[in-house]
Amino acid sequence: xxxxxxxxxxxxxxxxxxxxxxxxxxxxxxxxxxxxxxxxxxxxxxxxxxxxxxxxxxxxxxxxxxxxxxxxxxxxxxxxxxxxxxxxxxxxxxxxxxxxxxxxxxxxxxxxxxxxxxxxxxxxxxxxxxxxxxxxxxxxxxxxxxxxxxxxxxxxxxxxxxxxxxxxxxxxxxxxxxxxxxxxxxxxxxxxxxxxxxxxxxxxxxx
Numbered sequence: 001x002x003x004x005x006x007x008x009x010x011x012x013x014x015x016x017x018x019x020x021x022x023x024x025x026x027x028x029x030x031x032x033x034x035x036x037x038x039x040x041x042x043x044x045x046x047x048x049x050x051x052x053x054x055x056x057x058x059x060x061x062x063x064x065x066x067x068x069x070x071x072x073x074x075x076x077x078x079x080x081x082x083x084x085x086x087x088x089x090x091x092x093x094x095x096x097x098x099x100x101x102x103x104x105x106x107x108x109x110x111x112x113x114x115x116x117x118x119x120x121x122x123x124x125x126x127x128x129x130x131x132x133x134x135x136x137x138x139x140x141x142x143x144x145x146x147x148x149x150x151x152x153x154x155x156x157x158x159x160x161x162x163x164x165x166x167x168x169x170x171x172x173x174x175x176x177x178x179x180x181x182x183x184x185x186x187x188x189x190x191x192x193x194x195x196x197x198x199x200x201x202x203x204x205x206x207x
Contacts, residue, residue: 001018001019001041001042001044001047002018002019002040002041002042003017003038003041003042004017004019004020004039005017006036006037009085012027012028013025013026013028013085014026014031016031016036018042018047024050024051024055024085024087025084026050030050030054034046034049034050051090055086055087056090056094058086059081059084059090059091059093060093060094060097060098062080062084062086062094063081063094063097064103072104073106073109073133073134074095074099074106074134075133075134075135076133076134077095077098077104078091078095078134081095106134106135106136106139107139107142107143109133109135110130110135110140110142110144111143111146111147113130113143114126114130114144114147117129118147119155121159121189121190122156123144123155123190124191125189126140126144126190127140127144156192156195157195157199159191160186160191160195160196161199163185163186163189164199167182169182171200179200182200183196183197
């Protein structure tokens with residue numbers, strides 16, 4: 001194996017290419033410790049030590065430090081580690097490590113996210129936001145059912161009624177254009193059109 005290129009990515013960190021393919025990122029001091037230079041060979045023992053000892057330990061510590069400041073989904077944490085230049089297999093190992101201690105749990109993340117947002121955000125908005133964070137749809141659905149019931153319709157009814165009251169919207173007195181405009185506003189908030197029409201047909205003043 002030949003170190004074909006070493007390039008600086010920050011003041012202290014260097015990207016190492018082996019046989020013209022990305023291998024790993026090391027600190028400058030580590031290049032000196034392992035005597036890595038462009039155009040020279042890297043021994044099997046050195047490569048093994050870096051890949052099986054140095055980087056896995058560092059990736060696990062990095063993952064733990066990231067989780068100290070905020071919660072991450074599995075995908076978000078993997079993306080962070082990938083940005084740090086850790087090889088894919090080391091990223092997976094670090095994710096498994098923190099998950100084994102319960103420090104990362106997509107289902108619990110979804111449950112907490114739904115609990116925090118369900119009073120003000122629509123089901124569609126919540127689902128889309130969680131899927132963008134890399135959480136599987138089936139996990140989101142389980143978490144939603146746990147928090148808001150099987151369909152969550154009563155919750156969405158309450159949310160739409162809250163918007164009606166906030167906007168002082170009177171469906172009985174609204175013109176066709178005003179009704180369409182308000183429906184479009186609620187639709188952009190993520191509410192289903194059938195639910196919107198159903199709520200707007202209620203006598204809100206009696207609720």
